[in-house]
Amino acid sequence: MYEDIKNNKIKSGIVISGFILMVTLIIYFVCMAFELGTSSIIIALIFSVLSAYITYYNSDKIILSMSKARPATHEEDQKLVNILDTLMISSGLESRPKLYVVEDSQPNAFATGRNPEHSVICVTTGLLEKLNYYELEGVIAHEMSHIKNYDIRLSAVVTVMLGLIVMLSDMFSRWTFRASRKDNDDSKANGILMIIGFILLIFAPLFGKLMQLAISRRREYLADATAIEFTRNPDGLISALTKLDSDPDELEVANSSTAHMYIVCPLKDKKKKSSSLFSTHPSIEDRIEAIKNLK
Secondary structure, three states: HHHHHOOOOOOHHHHHHHHHHHHHHHHHHHHHHHOOOHHHHHHHHHHHHHHHHHHHHHHHHHHHHHEEEEEOOOOOOOOHHHHHHHHHHHHHOOOOOEEEEOOOOOOEEEEEEEEEEHHHEEEEHHHHHOOHHHHHHHHHHHHHHHHOOOOHHHHHHHHHHHHHHHHHHHHHHHHHHHHOOOOOOOOOHHHHHHHHHHHHHHHHHHHHHHHHHHOOOOOHHHHHHHHHHHHOHHHHHHHHHHHHHHHOOOOOOOOOOOOHHEEEOOOOOHHHHOOOOOOOOHHHHHHHHHOOOOO
């Protein structure tokens, strides 16, 4: 486990460094297009470092806002609060994660935050309504495992930084296409900018996919195994995974950039592809088989 925690911290550093490099290149070419000269690289570096800093320290807030999540309350979500309090003892976590709830009928959950001291566990109302106590306990234990293993930091920075890179790439590509249609004496410069725009348009999503694959599917197996250590009840998690996988509802607030964060894929059309090379989740059958082997 300690080796996995170390690897997750290293991967997070690599992802953030890659983000700064990619954003610097995008902003640099935008500045050059506006003929800002040698100051372009300085502007690009300042923008990329600031955006990385803001993203790192606010990734959990951004993701919760994207998910339209509300804070859990003891009055409305007593069972959830009680389960977390019980698991705090067996998990060994020193800081209590904040609890949030998404109003959605699909049973699902994710954890986020930059470290265990600033962590969040978010569940859907469907999870609270459709799972019994021991199934819900297994899911919460799984998410607490992600927190303890520092999966949450890597997952959060990938989600938010990927979104910003794709947005900047798309904006720059659109700008170059519009500029190319206008009369301009410097047609050669326009042609170069168009080529750069095409390159960024192609490679930004690819870069994002590679970052998502950096969040190895092995983390789900590790989180399942660690959850069993917390609960001593593999049957609860097996039953929960079975219910979550067979549920027909789609999670409205989820998208391709956040899907990897959830305990099971929230996108109905991609659940059947979970065993493919580029999926971020192993198949439910493989995960259940792995849990059974722990018995």
